[in-house]
Amino acid sequence: xxxxxxxxxxxxxxxxxxxxxxxxxxxxxxxxxxxxxxxxxxxxxxxxxxxxxxxxxxxxxxxxxxxxxxxxxxxxxxxxxxxxxxxxxxxxxxxxxxxxxxxxxxxxxxxxxxxxxxxxxxxxxxxxxxxxxxxxxxxxxxxxxxxxxxxxxxxxxxxxxxxxxxxxxxxxxxxxxxxxxxxxxxxxxxxxxxxxxxxxxxxxxxxxxxxxxxxxxxxxxxxxxxxxxxxxxxxxxxxxxxxxxxxxxxxxxxxxxxxxxxxxxxxxxxxxxxxxxxxxxx
Numbered sequence: 001x002x003x004x005x006x007x008x009x010x011x012x013x014x015x016x017x018x019x020x021x022x023x024x025x026x027x028x029x030x031x032x033x034x035x036x037x038x039x040x041x042x043x044x045x046x047x048x049x050x051x052x053x054x055x056x057x058x059x060x061x062x063x064x065x066x067x068x069x070x071x072x073x074x075x076x077x078x079x080x081x082x083x084x085x086x087x088x089x090x091x092x093x094x095x096x097x098x099x100x101x102x103x104x105x106x107x108x109x110x111x112x113x114x115x116x117x118x119x120x121x122x123x124x125x126x127x128x129x130x131x132x133x134x135x136x137x138x139x140x141x142x143x144x145x146x147x148x149x150x151x152x153x154x155x156x157x158x159x160x161x162x163x164x165x166x167x168x169x170x171x172x173x174x175x176x177x178x179x180x181x182x183x184x185x186x187x188x189x190x191x192x193x194x195x196x197x198x199x200x201x202x203x204x205x206x207x208x209x210x211x212x213x214x215x216x217x218x219x220x221x222x223x224x225x226x227x228x229x230x231x232x233x234x235x236x237x238x239x240x241x242x243x244x245x246x247x248x249x250x251x252x253x254x255x256x257x258x259x260x261x262x263x264x265x266x267x268x269x270x271x272x273x274x275x276x277x278x279x280x281x282x
Contacts, residue, residue: 061272068270070105073098075263078238082256103151110144113137129188132181139178146171169243176239183232186225193222231265234258 062068077098084091117137121130146167153164197218201209209215240246241255 058272062270065270066105068267070102071263071266071270073102073105075260075267077102078256078259078263080256082253082260084252085256086252100151100154103147103154106144106147107151108148110141110148113141113144117141126188126192129185132185132188136178136181136185139174139181143171143174143178146174172239172243176236176243179232179235179239183229183236186229186232190222190225190229193218193225197222227265227269231262231269234262234265238262 077095080091080095080098084095086092114137117134121133125133149158149167150164150171152158153161153167158164197215200212200215200218204212204215235258237250238255238259241250241252241258
């Protein structure tokens with residue numbers, strides 16, 4: 001039997017590496033312990049100590065993810081940028097040191113999006129959305145690849161400052177373009193979801209659609225897509241700020257504020273899915 005391809009088209013705001021990482025975390029003893037504990041909590045059979053241990057297990061599971069730790073560092077980075085507003089001081093030093101530290105997390109991360117680029121798309125996805133998704137993967141992979149050379153320059157391994165600054169701008173343009181593509185993908189997927197939800201609503205007729213599992217699943221997907229669209233749109237503003245394309249309107253403080261919010265969204269997106277509540281039998 002051929003190996004099953006993991007398609008990032010199923011969840012465009014997560015790379016193949018993140019999806020695969022989540023799959024591996026689901027098999028860990030910590031995850032199993034937390035899931036069992038959460039099930040007991042839903043049934044009301046859990047002591048305070050067991051509940052605390054289960055919740056701490058969730059925190060451990062979350063912090064074991066490299067992507068989650070990176071996004072926490074990103075929140076610190078942009079929070080410091082907001083506080084400093086581009087002025088010298090402690091906050092700016094924190095911003096710069098955290099920015100450099102995050103680049104170590106991203107070494108060879110470009111392989112994730114390269115894998116997504118050559119993976120087959122989800123069945124039934126329109127060609128336009130497939131092409132936009134592939135463009136996003138290609139641009140993001142290029143950004144992460146170039147970011148390794150930025151790290152070499154910032155650490156002093158590469159002494160050519162002019163070349164490093166040029167690579168920084170090229171990589172940021174790639175990231176901005178990938179964010180635009182991601183936003184367009186989310187818009188297209190939201191339109192498809194809205195159409196399928198209207199169709200399902202007509203099929204259910206007099207039945208309560210909010211009690212229908214399929215309709216609730218589509219609503220959840222719609223909320224996730226909308227959040228990803230907001231994040232992608234705000235990331236474009238962050239990229240414009242970092243490139244200083246509109247320095248009078250998008251100041252370092254505005255860039256920091258938008259970057260901090262998108263970092264919190266990314267942290268939320270990395271949270272493990274909770275186990276569904278057990279249905280109480282009459």
